[in-house]
Amino acid sequence: MKSGDTHNLMPDSVSPASAPLAALPFPWVPRWQTLLSSLAMARQPIANLNRVHANYGDTVGLHLGGIRPCYSTRDPTLVQHILQKNHRRYLKSDLTHGLIRYIGRGLLTNEGPDWLRQRRLIQPGFHRQRLTGLTHLMQAAAAGWVHELQTRTAAGPAVVDIHEAMTRVAFRVISQATFGASMSDAARDRLSEVLTQIQAFYVRTIRQPYLRPWLQGIGSYQRHQVLSQELQELVRGYIRQRQQAGPGTTPPDDLLQMLLDARYEDTGEPMTEEQLVDEANILLLAGHETSANALSWLFYLLAEHPAVATQVRTELEAAGLLHRPAGFEELARLPYAMQVIQETMRLYPPAWILDRVALEDDEFQGRPIPKGTLFSLYLYGLHRHPTLWPEPDAFRPERFAVGAQPPVPAYAYLPFGGGPRLCIGNHFALTEIQVVLLETLRQFSVAPVAATPVAPVPLITLRPQTGLHLRFERLG
Ligand code: HEM
Structure with missing residues (x-):
């Protein structure tokens, strides 16, 4: 795709390694200690x-x-300083920018004026009004999943690998929301497969940098570059197909059409084909694994806490929505269901860590932060901070009820990030998760299979261990 393109959007003079560590005002873990524990840190x-x-x-x-x-920080004030108050002084690091090589330069990986221009152009496509139109696609994907569950539970309770199932559901939602319902199952499966392989490879190169020469030697980089080309061509094919649609055809109400119709304020021009491909790729990447993980953890927690599932059903019944799917406007009448989702993403934030680098010298509470300082914003730690959250490890959806005491601490809950780079798909994701949750609980109960708690596997996103199995049973 962009071989030879700059993968690191930092100016050359800004290197995280260049920061004078001794001058920094926070405590340091002795280097020998991090060296000794580097394997444990990579594993856990x-x-x-x-x-x-x-x-x-x-x-x-x-x-x-x-x-x-x-x-690494779990200090809400510093996190707010970096993401919001002083965001102009911070960029994402090469850990995020490295994805450009495979996925392209879209909203998630872009920076500076280019990013802002694209964000302004794309933002209207995610407005509430637009979501109403996309909700029926989410309903259709949820109906497909429920139908599958009905078949599998026809003869009695069935054990389901929930992460595998939710990955399929979330990819169906995002691919249909992006390209419309015309994509064949085979094309969707291939797209999902290519993205998964690219992501797994990228994570490996970050996690185990010492393997890079070996991966280079056995041709892995080249193979994944070929996969990246295939991704480009698949997406480009859909874009051209849409552009060539005859004048009599009604354009579908999907995200691709929104990208095609958008015009820059200053020039009145549309995006180039390259930009369209990159932005569509980014939506597919950013919009499926995160939602799939949130949904998997949600069902896991409900299996562990059946009383919470019962309360969601009680709320559905009181709203007259136990026997039919809820429409977009009706979702707002189900606040407890939303609290359950919010609490799930507190305990298991799909984006568990964010990266930022200081673009120039900065200061925080009188302490100097030299240009080039690399930060890991540790959202998992922030969401379970022992003094910010009472019983931080307990699953208590009521924390998010209006007027709950104590209130949710400021800048200590950021599943969708914060500041100007807040997730553009946050309402989309919350609607999708709510729709799948409600459609499932209307008809099924869910229970754990194994007695041991499931450990999260933190890659780019926070996944459950492979093979998170839950037991589903049709309600009488
Ligand atoms: C539960 C699901 C989701 C979670 C937890 C999530 C989380 C996040 C977070 C934390 C960021 C900020 C990253 C940073 O500041 O470094 C982000 C950015 C982004 N997300 Fe999401 N996301 C989710 C779903 C989606 C969906 C469904 C879409 C698309 C339809 C999407 C598209 C994006 C894009 C394009 C960005 C980059 C925005 C920008 O920088 O302007 N996300 N997401």
Whole structure:
């Protein structure tokens, strides 16, 4: 795709490694210690980061992989400073920009004036009014999943790999919302497969940088570049097909059409084909694994807490929605269902960590932050902060009720990020999750299969272990 393109959008002079660590005003884990624990950190980053924060405080310096200096923070004030108050001084790091090589330069990976221009152009496509039209696609994907469950439970309760199932549902939703309902199952499966392979490879190169020469030697980079080309061509094919549609055809109400119809305010021009391909790719990437993980954790928690599932059904019944799907406008009448989703994403934020680098010298509460300082905004730790949340590890959806005491602490709950780079698909995702949740609980109960708690696997997103099995049964 963009070979030779700059994958790192930082100016050359800004390198995280260039920050003078000794001058930095937060505590540091001794380097020998991070070196010793680098394998444990790679294998179990959450347990290790929690331990480091418990020992050193809310912001702590450490060497990623024993090599790369970085601050991990779970301090809401610092997180707000970086994402919102002083956002102009921070960019995403090469950890995010590295994706450009495979997925392209779309909203998620772009920076600066280019990003702002694209964001302004695309934002209207995600407005509430537009979501009304997309809800029927979500309903259709939810109906497909419920139909599958009906078949599988026809002879009695069935054990389902929920993460595998939710990945399919979420990909169906985002691919249909982007390209319309015309995509064949085979094309969708291929698209999903290619994206999954690219992502898994990318994570590997980040997690185990010492493998890079070997991966290079065995041709892995080249193979994934070919996959990336295939992704481009698949997406380009859909764009051209749409552009060539005859004048008599009514344009579908999907995200691709929104991207095609959008015009820059200053020039009145549409996006180029390259931009269209990149933005469509980014929507597919950003919009499926995150939602799939949120849905998987949601059903996992409901299986563990049947009383919460019962309360969601009680709410549905009181709203007269137990025997038919809820329409978009009716979802607002189900606040408890939304609290259950919010609490799920507190305990298991699909985007569990965000990266930022200081573009120039900055200051936080009188402490200097030199240009090039790399930050990991540790959302998982923020969401379970022991002094910000009462019983931080407990699943208590009522925390998010209007007027709940204590209120949700400011900038301590950021499943969709914050500031100007807040997730553009947040309402889309919440609607999708609500629709799938309600359609499932209307007809099925869900129970755990294994007695042991499921551990999260933190890759780019926070996944459950492969093979998260739950038991579904038709309600009488
Ligand atoms: C539960 C589901 C989702 C979660 C938890 C989630 C989370 C996030 C987070 C935390 C960010 C900010 C990243 C940063 O600041 O570094 C983000 C950005 C983004 N998300 Fe989502 N997301 C979800 C679903 C979606 C969906 C469904 C779409 C598309 C339909 C989407 C598209 C995007 C895009 C394009 C960006 C980049 C926005 C920008 O920088 O202007 N996301 N998401």
